[in-house]
Amino acid sequence: MSRVAVWLLNDLRLHDHPALQAALRERPTEVTFVYVWGPPTVEWGIFSFPPSWEEERPRASVWRQRFLLEALLDLAKRVRLELLFGEPHQVLPAWAAQRGILALYAHREWAPEEQAYQQAVAEALHRQGHRLHLLEGNSLFEQAQLPFPIEGLPLLFTRFRQLVERTTTVKPPLPTPTALPSEPDPQVQEKLRQRLAGLPSLHPQSFPFVGGETAGQAWVRTYFQDAVFTYKQTRNALQGRTFSSHFSPWLAAGCLSPRWVYAELRAAEKARGANESTYWLFFELLWREYFRWLVARWGAKVFSLGGIQGLRLPWRREKGLFSAWIAGQTGYPIVDAAMRELAATGWTSNRARQIVASFLTKNLFLDWRWGAAYFETQLNDYDVYSNWGNWLYQAGVGTDGRGFRWFDPVRQAKLYDPEGSFIRQWVPELRSCAVPRVYSPEPSIRPSLRYPQPVVDWQRSLAYAKDTYWRAVKGSPKGNQLLKLFQDDEP
């Protein structure tokens, strides 16, 4: 009797699952899937981001918890799944010993906290004579496929993209195993259903996200029938079902493998013809890929105040401003609409994320990690690589060749919310305002609308941030060096 287990992390699927395939090569008599409901994925206790922000809130929002539980239920209906609670290195080894499980298989993570947990589990298992096998999954490319050693990861995304496009191909996804020695357990399904029943339902205005491989694959097939062929033109919109793919929660939880999405994209191109939109979806998957390797390359620096540039900026830590940003009470309608959508649904569009991140870092000039940490606790598609990589980039301490990137909220609203409908949807105080007033109501009418005055002066705050940023770069030999590298690296 040989029993093995697959330790699920951000890979809640059966298709293209290298860890599962490796477990099956052992020809086990039973495969159990095990998921630890605890750090670093979800946590019920205090999430804090010392030294800057401490607040009692679950690490994963109810929207993400709902999505994960649905994804686990989808698996529990097809295979034997067990749910454990606690810290992985404390609960997994004891569980494995008790169940007579000889080896655990999982996908390797690249972020420091995730790696520390994997290391601790491996050591604890080793002490009792068991093994943790780590394989690569969840990326388009394996590390060995990259056309450079990880230390040589280009600082510019464009360079990375050109290199991988020129020299590397995405491997076909591994098949879903047909007969698994893994019997579903109705009691586990019931437990998951009970937990789900304790969570709020999706907001009526939310995209109808349903966690799980089954729902994710079905949605990919629907999106690739038609909507993907206009993705390039629609992707910056703020509202609607098909302006962008909405694949992110499924990709983040690993209900979808990026290689499988890529294979489906190629199939759609074969069926209807490739165009710049289908290419652009691949382009965005390459951004996702880039941030994974960025974290693998730079580790803890990605999460540090100065970022990978080590820039010393006098970021503010004003809780009042931060609370206004979180609550969507900044007095800047497009920012407030996006922040309220994020709080109410756990998701907001890429354009909206860029606008609010720019506002936090370039106008409020708040510690950018506060923004990243809040997103971590709020997003239903939270992904350590994409979240922290994008925040680093938006804060100007990462790999943005432009250095100081900013968004004008009124101009952005005019461009991407031309009718003002996104703002009116999420900021009901402004429902009676027509365009262009809805983008920035005059100070005199705000009290009667019960809408706040701007928390900062946009022009002045931006000028201060810009000046402070460039002075810091000039005063920092490393910052200067890196910026020069960015320019030299430009295609």
Ligand SMILES: Cc1cc2nc3c(=O)[nH]c(=O)nc-3n(C[C@H](O)[C@H](O)[C@H](O)COP(=O)(O)OP(=O)(O)OC[C@H]3O[C@@H](n4cnc5c(N)ncnc54)[C@H](O)[C@@H]3O)c2cc1C
């Ligand atoms: C400040 C900030 C924080 C972010 N945090 C996350 C996060 O925690 N998790 C997450 O998945 N994405 C994050 N993103 C990236 C991006 O906003 C979302 O992936 C995207 O909006 C999801 O919508 P979609 O699936 O419709 O994307 P589409 O536009 O349809 O793109 C397809 C897929 O490509 C990937 N992708 C697209 N844009 C990016 C990008 N800029 N960076 C990395 N991958 C990208 C995603 O996997 C996405 O599902 C963040 C962006 C910003 C600016």
